[in-house]
Amino acid sequence: MTTVLGCIADDFTGATDLAGLLARSGVKVSLRIGVPSEPPSETSPIEVIALKSRTAPVAEALAETRAALEWLQRAGATRFFWKYCSTFDSTAEGNIGPVAEALMDDLGVDQTIYCPAFPENGRSIFMGNLFVGEQPLAESPMKDHPLTPMRDSNLVRLLAPQVTRPVGLANRLTVAQGAGALRTRLEELRREGVAHVVADAVANEDLAVIASACRDMPLMTGGSAVAMPLPALYLADGTLTGDAPKRKTPDVGRGTVVLSGSCSAMTNKQVASYIAHGAPTYQLDPIEIAESGHGDVLAWLAAQDLSNAPLIYATADPSRVKDAQRALGAASAGALIENTLAACAVAARDAGARRIIVAGGETSGAVTNALGVTQLDIGEEIAPGVPWTFCQSNGNQVALTLKSGNFGAETFFSDAQEKLDMQ
Numbered sequence: 001m002t003t004v005l006g007c008i009a010d011d012f013t014g015a016t017d018l019a020g021l022l023a024r025s026g027v028k029v030s031l032r033i034g035v036p037s038e039p040p041s042e043t044s045p046i047e048v049i050a051l052k053s054r055t056a057p058v059a060e061a062l063a064e065t066r067a068a069l070e071w072l073q074r075a076g077a078t079r080f081f082w083k084y085c086s087t088f089d090s091t092a093e094g095n096i097g098p099v100a101e102a103l104m105d106d107l108g109v110d111q112t113i114y115c116p117a118f119p120e121n122g123r124s125i126f127m128g129n130l131f132v133g134e135q136p137l138a139e140s141p142m143k144d145h146p147l148t149p150m151r152d153s154n155l156v157r158l159l160a161p162q163v164t165r166p167v168g169l170a171n172r173l174t175v176a177q178g179a180g181a182l183r184t185r186l187e188e189l190r191r192e193g194v195a196h197v198v199a200d201a202v203a204n205e206d207l208a209v210i211a212s213a214c215r216d217m218p219l220m221t222g223g224s225a226v227a228m229p230l231p232a233l234y235l236a237d238g239t240l241t242g243d244a245p246k247r248k249t250p251d252v253g254r255g256t257v258v259l260s261g262s263c264s265a266m267t268n269k270q271v272a273s274y275i276a277h278g279a280p281t282y283q284l285d286p287i288e289i290a291e292s293g294h295g296d297v298l299a300w301l302a303a304q305d306l307s308n309a310p311l312i313y314a315t316a317d318p319s320r321v322k323d324a325q326r327a328l329g330a331a332s333a334g335a336l337i338e339n340t341l342a343a344c345a346v347a348a349r350d351a352g353a354r355r356i357i358v359a360g361g362e363t364s365g366a367v368t369n370a371l372g373v374t375q376l377d378i379g380e381e382i383a384p385g386v387p388w389t390f391c392q393s394n395g396n397q398v399a400l401t402l403k404s405g406n407f408g409a410e411t412f413f414s415d416a417q418e419k420l421d422m423q
């Protein structure tokens with residue numbers, strides 16, 4: 001089937017988040033891991049390509065994104081969505097702005113919108129300022145993110161150094177007046193030469209207005225929630241057609257492993273809750289791994305009964321993360337953990353794990369790549385933005401869930417297992 005909407009996500013948890021929200025519409029969504037090496041065939045009306053480009057060097061992120069765009073165009077897509085984090089995770093160099101500008105250039109468009117709001121998960125934007133729950137972004141735990149610490153809450157200010165063209169705001173007072181008012185504001189900004197428009201949204205109703213006003217833009221950018229209304233809009237105007245096939249849950253074996261490399265405040269709570277729940281656990285320490293490799297954890301894992309769903313985690317509080325980063329450098333501490341958890345995923349799969357729960361975006365990228373996964377089918381959501389997915393890994397049917405650092409309830413690791421048992 002010809003693809004109508006082509007999406008590119010800058011990390012793997014973000015891609016499953018987006019695919020899960022788009023799939024709520026019932027329209028078939030395919031999720032590809034990386035740009036497929038084969039030309040498009042048997043594509044879905046909505047295609048999502050997951051990249052691991054959030055913290056990559058800008059040139060690398062641009063090259064990967066452009067290759068993804070080209071593949072999606074060959075699949076027939078005429079509308080595109082660039083998905084980044086609902087907490088706008090990026091550095092002063094990028095990659096959100098440079099990638100958006102490259103996509104705009106390639107698509108020949110002179111304006112796009114930026115809306116990372118995700119009200120169901122407590123992300124809202126008011127007067128250009130991003131809030132996480134009741135806290136401004138820069139006062140939230142995101143200020144201590146290991147790779148992309150967010151030290152400003154204002155999206156206009158965050159975006160400006162990342163782009164070459166002017167940045168403006170369509171504020172909540174406009175959005176609250178509906179799609180017509182928003183279109184007028186966008187036109188006004190376009191006449192002033194504003195290419196990049198941050199759009200306020202505090203509730204799903206605002207996102208519906210933004211999606212409706214921007215549905216014909218060749219390029220929209222944002223978090224997953226602003227894309228969520230698009231399939232229904234495209235079905236209603238005939239852009240998308242066809243029955244919504246019922247999603248089937250494949251049979252998967254019961255062996256389970258939980259791998260956590262996220263250091264977000266929520267993942268710290270989830271790990272603590274799972275430990276209290278009595279699960280077997282192993283804590284990774286990047287400094288120890290740097291000294292003696294990851295033989296110990298692999299030996300521990302080999303001795304585990306996978307029906308007890310053991311947890312291996314590097315999740316730590318900000319002061320412990322800072323100590324490791326001072327000793328090893330942030331990038332190599334991160335890479336050591338990512339490589340170790342990826343090796344654990346492969347070892348667990350080879351020992352019979354067929355349900356793999358991963359916490360953390362970068363971590364998910366490393367694990368998914370190591371498992372050799374190229375395509376994911378989207379299943380039921382465990383929590384808003386975190387679906388179970390199903391894939392083939394080394395000839396085995398595997399259920400995989402990739403949890404964004406900040407998503408899910410405190411009991412997420414148990415919730416995920418219960419959700420699959422219920423299906």
Ligand SMILES: Nc1ncnc2c1ncn2[C@@H]1O[C@H](COP(=O)(O)OP(=O)(O)O)[C@@H](O)[C@H]1O
Nearest residue numbers: 146262314324333334337338360361362363405
């Ligand atoms: N104890 C630790 N010390 C230093 N870095 C760590 C530690 N634990 C995890 N990391 C690294 O922090 C990064 C967390 O990013 P990510 O997996 O994207 O989680 P999140 O989704 O919370 O952003 C990864 O690169 C991970 O390897």
Ligand SMILES: O=C(O)[C@@H](O)C(=O)COP(=O)(O)O
Nearest residue numbers: 013014017085086361404405
């Ligand atoms: O938009 C979001 O918040 C998520 O989809 C996402 O991208 C989260 O990234 P990580 O916290 O790095 O998993």
